[in-house]
Amino acid sequence: MTSTPHLLATRNLIARYGDFQALFSVDFRIGPGEVVALIGANGAGKSTFLRALMGLLPVGRDMVFFEDQPVGGSQPHHMVQLGVAMVPEGRRLFAGMSVEDNLKVAIDHARKTAEKTWTLERIYKLFPILQEKRAAQVEKLSGGQQQMVAIGRALLAQPRLLLCDEISLGLAPKVIREIYEVLPEIAKTGTSIIIVEQDVMLAQRASNRLYCMLEGHITLESLSSDVTRADIAQAYFGAGHEVA
Amino acid sequence: MKWLDALIQGVLLGGMYAQYALGMALMFGVMRLVNIAHGDLVVLLALIGISASVAFGIGPLPLVLILVPLAALIGWSLQKFVLNKVVGADSLPSLIATFGLSIALQNLMLEIWSADTRSMRGGGIESASIDIGGIYIGLLPVLILVAATLLTGGLDLTMHRTRFGRALRAAAADTEAAAMTGVNPRVVYAYATAIAVGILGLSGVFFALRATVSPADGPAQLIYAFEAVIIGGMGSIWGGFVGSMVLGIAQAIGFRIDPGFGTLAGHLVFLTVLATRPQGLMSRG
Numbered sequence: 001m002t003s004t005p006h007l008l009a010t011r012n013l014i015a016r017y018g019d020f021q022a023l024f025s026v027d028f029r030i031g032p033g034e035v036v037a038l039i040g041a042n043g044a045g046k047s048t049f050l051r052a053l054m055g056l057l058p059v060g061r062d063m064v065f066f067e068d069q070p071v072g073g074s075q076p077h078h079m080v081q082l083g084v085a086m087v088p089e090g091r092r093l094f095a096g097m098s099v100e101d102n103l104k105v106a107i108d109h110a111r112k113t114a115e116k117t118w119t120l121e122r123i124y125k126l127f128p129i130l131q132e133k134r135a136a137q138v139e140k141l142s143g144g145q146q147q148m149v150a151i152g153r154a155l156l157a158q159p160r161l162l163l164c165d166e167i168s169l170g171l172a173p174k175v176i177r178e179i180y181e182v183l184p185e186i187a188k189t190g191t192s193i194i195i196v197e198q199d200v201m202l203a204q205r206a207s208n209r210l211y212c213m214l215e216g217h218i219t220l221e222s223l224s225s226d227v228t229r230a231d232i233a234q235a236y237f238g239a240g241h242e243v244a
Numbered sequence: 245m246k247w248l249d250a251l252i253q254g255v256l257l258g259g260m261y262a263q264y265a266l267g268m269a270l271m272f273g274v275m276r277l278v279n280i281a282h283g284d285l286v287v288l289l290a291l292i293g294i295s296a297s298v299a300f301g302i303g304p305l306p307l308v309l310i311l312v313p314l315a316a317l318i319g320w321s322l323q324k325f326v327l328n329k330v331v332g333a334d335s336l337p338s339l340i341a342t343f344g345l346s347i348a349l350q351n352l353m354l355e356i357w358s359a360d361t362r363s364m365r366g367g368g369i370e371s372a373s374i375d376i377g378g379i380y381i382g383l384l385p386v387l388i389l390v391a392a393t394l395l396t397g398g399l400d401l402t403m404h405r406t407r408f409g410r411a412l413r414a415a416a417a418d419t420e421a422a423a424m425t426g427v428n429p430r431v432v433y434a435y436a437t438a439i440a441v442g443i444l445g446l447s448g449v450f451f452a453l454r455a456t457v458s459p460a461d462g463p464a465q466l467i468y469a470f471e472a473v474i475i476g477g478m479g480s481i482w483g484g485f486v487g488s489m490v491l492g493i494a495q496a497i498g499f500r501i502d503p504g505f506g507t508l509a510g511h512l513v514f515l516t517v518l519a520t521r522p523q524g525l526m527s528r529g
Contacts, residue, residue: 093421102414154425
């Protein structure tokens with residue numbers, strides 16, 4: 001590969017749902033400790049891309065590389081062992097189970113490492129409200145608290161790459177701020193983060209680099225600090241759209 | 245006295261149903277897999293037990309030690325080679341697959357054992373009883389009840405206190421989310437079905453000791469197990485136990501009212517629960 005070390009890269013990634021092709025030769029890379037945002041309109045293929053990385057969609061072996069090893073199409077629990085964890089869209093908590101049991105499932109099946117970066121104590125320090133609610137069933141929690149459980153659950157898998165799918169969706173602005181405040185702390189531990197986000201400004205602020213997707217294609221790749229609103233509008237809506 | 249006796253006999257009958265209901269509570273209540281062959285598997289294991297006891301002259305206890313691992317292996321294979329193909333989908337494919345298995349098993353058993361009813365000799369244990377103030381309590385039904393209670397308690401603890409239990413509940417709640425949390429749902433489900441059917445190895449021996457067995461008896465046991473789980477509440481392990489007690493007591497009282505009314509009384513109580521408390525007695529919902 002190239003001189004810059006990649007934690008994860010995709011080459012010519014293609015994914016389809018039956019006859020419908022959702023991703024067209026996506027080339028993507030993320031380095032260790034990097035925060036990369038993926039923006040795009042509804043249906044652009046952002047969630048599909050994350051699902052393909054997590055092993056939830058069948059893709060070719062040599063379409064996804066983790067530390068230069070081809071891992072495309074591996075089972076999700078293998079991806080967890082490699083160091084990929086996901087905060088799925090809609091949180092997808094284990095209903096009927098307590099906050100702590102939800103988190104313990106992740107602890108039980110975490111990536112095997114000598115040193116655990118994330119412990120239950122650390123998650124409770126990051127989100128103190130979860131300690132208070134640890135015995136409560138997850139469906140009794142507010143949306144923001146559920147999102148915290150989903151993030152905690154992913155972190156306890158001891159990821160080297162965290163996939164965050166629409167973690168601001170349906171939350172109050174104050175709660176979104178709280179959630180996004182923890183991302184730098186996660187990145188500080190050396191964990192790379194991919195954030196899929198509807199809110200373009202938020203995505204740009206929170207990331208080092210960003211990609212924009214349109215109808216299954218990558219239409220923009222840039223440093224987040226360099227990109228202009230005109231570039232984004234062009235990539236987000238496609239050619240021929242007036243820039244606002 | 246007559247009604248107290250009916251109540252006690254009902255609880256003891258419920259103990260037998262609880263053994264069937266336990267595996268059903270796990271597979272249907274928690275994993276949402278419909279195993280129509282559940283009752284036929286009990287009958288199959290009972291018939292294997294009867295034949296083995298005759299052929300090798302072994303008693304009930306060594307039989308249990310052979311049948312439980314055999315049953316667990318059957319359960320594991322059923323999940324690995326049949327039901328795991330339909331994990332994550334709705335419950336209809338599992339219903340159809342096991343419905344076919346049920347019919348095949350019944351015909352296979354008919355071929356091997358014919359339609360004759362059989363029973364197992366237990367060296368006197370099947371007819372031993374204790375006389376408590378004029379009420380005769382069979383030793384075997386008490387043993388069955390104790391075993392059912394211990395198994396239910398053990399399984400409930402397993403579900404709530406162990407790594408395996410948490411993984412199973414997580415996979416049942418959201419298979420895909422469990423997978424992305426590092427759980428391999430197929431492996432967890434294979435072990436769970438091994439437990440569910442493994443318990444039937446013990447139930448099969450008790451069934452053969454307590455009653456007569458013939459290849460067509462499966463569907464009735466299946467219905468009792470289904471009803472017990474639904475009366476008790478989906479997703480609750482103790483619910484299956486409580487549902488079995490309700491069913492057993494209703495049948496025993498029904499039999500005292502009229503010998504032809506017993507089984508129907510159980511179904512009527514089931515329908516009443518379904519109409520007035522469809523989420524089941526033990527469900528938090």
